Amino acid sequence: MTNIAEQAIQIPDLELGKDVLYLTKQDVLDLAITRSEILDITRETLVEHGNHRYEMPAKIGVHPYTEVFYHAMPAYVPGMNAVGCKWIECYPNNPQKFGIPQTTGLMVINDVESGVPVAIMDSTWVTAMRTPAVTVLAAAKLHPGAESFGMFGCGVQGKEHVRYAAEALPGLKTLYVYDNREAAADALIDELQDHVPFTLVKGESPEAVTKSAEVLSSATVILKEPLSVVKDEWVGAGQTILPCDLNTFWDPRIAQRADKYIVDSIEEHELFAGMGYFPDGLPAISAETGEVIADVKPGRESSDQLIVNSNIGMAVCDVTVGRAIFDRAVAKQAGTRLAL
Ligand SMILES: NC(=O)c1ccc[n+]([C@@H]2O[C@H](COP(=O)([O-])OP(=O)(O)OC[C@H]3O[C@@H](n4cnc5c(N)ncnc54)[C@H](O)[C@@H]3O)[C@@H](O)[C@H]2O)c1
Structure with a gap:
């Protein structure tokens, strides 16, 4: 993963604080990040978590129906320059009722140095x-x-x-x-x-x-x-x-x-x-x-x-994978630039 600890993220064609990169599920899939890469990122994240080098408050949520939850999942993993938040819902009856997955959601990845959001992505794949x-x-x-x-x-x-x-x-x-x-x-x-x-x-x-x-x-x-x-x-x-x-x-x-x-x-x-x-x-x-x-x-x-x-x-795993997706998207010029 790129080390950007000393400087804000540089994104070609994207002005920090003015634009954000939007990645659909298909955009994320097209990046072709392998399971082997995800295993490496996840192992590193778990080591950071195991050494207590992270910030991750327990999920807060809302619950419109019994057995249903929405969770806000923020995390910061300093050693991997990853910060952001996943917003997910889990509706166990969705497959039977609507023919859609139980769990869907969105993730925001931020720039550690300036704090601004740099990417919004579908979080299903993550x-x-x-x-x-x-x-x-x-x-x-x-x-x-x-x-x-x-x-x-x-x-x-x-x-x-x-x-x-x-x-x-x-x-x-x-x-x-x-x-x-x-x-x-x-x-x-x-x-x-x-x-x-x-x-x-x-x-x-x-x-x-x-x-x-x-x-x-x-x-x-x-x-x-x-x-x-x-x-x-x-x-x-x-x-x-x-x-x-x-x-x-x-x-x-x-x-x-x-x-x-x-x-x-x-x-x-x-x-x-x-x-x-x-x-x-x-x-x-x-x-x-x-x-x-x-x-x-x-x-x-x-x-x-x-x-x-x-x-x-754990949100720590989401934001480190999300950060890797963002880095790859920037390298491949993928996704859609949106004005903030
Ligand atoms: N721990 C995590 O990080 C995490 C992440 C994502 C999802 N989940 C949870 O994992 C579960 C599955 O998620 P998914 O996205 O694969 O859902 P899914 O709907 O795609 O798959 C669930 C499968 O479990 C089967 N099933 C349900 N009840 C069963 C039972 N009593 N016996 C045998 N099979 C049964 C269903 O028929 C279905 O095929 C959900 O509870 C979800 O909340 C956990």
Whole structure:
């Protein structure tokens, strides 16, 4: 990433403080930033977070309906010259009701030196990319050499988790996928089997997947009352569970009895608990994901430990990826210049 600590951003054809670069989802896609690049940026971001070199207040939000949230996600990562804010919404019923994604949003990237906004971009791609990047980096660290992975939820996140697993988990032989809409699991396998080096298997049931995979992740829905789809008795010693949907999919007893409960952000989890998302109480937290990635705190300490690592999503990851998108867009003269 370009080091611009000493000077304000220079943008050809764009006057700082007067113009802003607008990037549509297609503009962002056309930049062709690779998953490998996103993994590098995300790893560096997690190391910065783990060393507590960041500013990221817990998300503030508004909630027009039950189970719906809008979040403002500002962050500043000094070491990566990244500052900005993502404004997202999550409407779990959007796919059924309107045929549109659960999660959409916009991101603003600012110039650290002058503070002015320099880019506004669709944040769908950023969210779809940075979330599985965190999961697979954590999986590689907490469960090195895993040969089997189980993915619950075959939507936007599920598909990207499979692609990212192919990038970051070289030992994988089998990846089980499960979705309560069977067609979603079929579609994922049809679309991705030729692009990943491991075998994709449609799981027969949540129980079968849970009992077959060493590492498990879920990206389904986030609800206040846990669905408890995965039962405590199906989970065994030595497994690593990485939910992206808080504790919705899992029997709350699993995280409560885990040998380690690691979260991406303690503050964020406490905030969600305060909103009523952990009706059985927030489990005792051992470390933050970034601290484990940065080797500030230990991750797995024996092969029989049950580890739950909940990553609800951090603005630090959004703004560093957003900054990389902006830098690439400037280099490629992409996007539309708009007057502020
Ligand atoms: N942690 C993060 O940083 C982060 C980022 C983005 C999204 N999310 C969350 O991840 C989840 C998925 O997001 P998405 O964009 O992939 O949504 P999506 O709608 O594209 O996919 C969700 C999939 O989960 C399936 N599903 C729902 N309930 C299920 C159940 N009980 N059993 C099995 N499958 C079920 C749906 O059929 C769908 O295919 C949402 O809860 C979202 O809020 C988390």
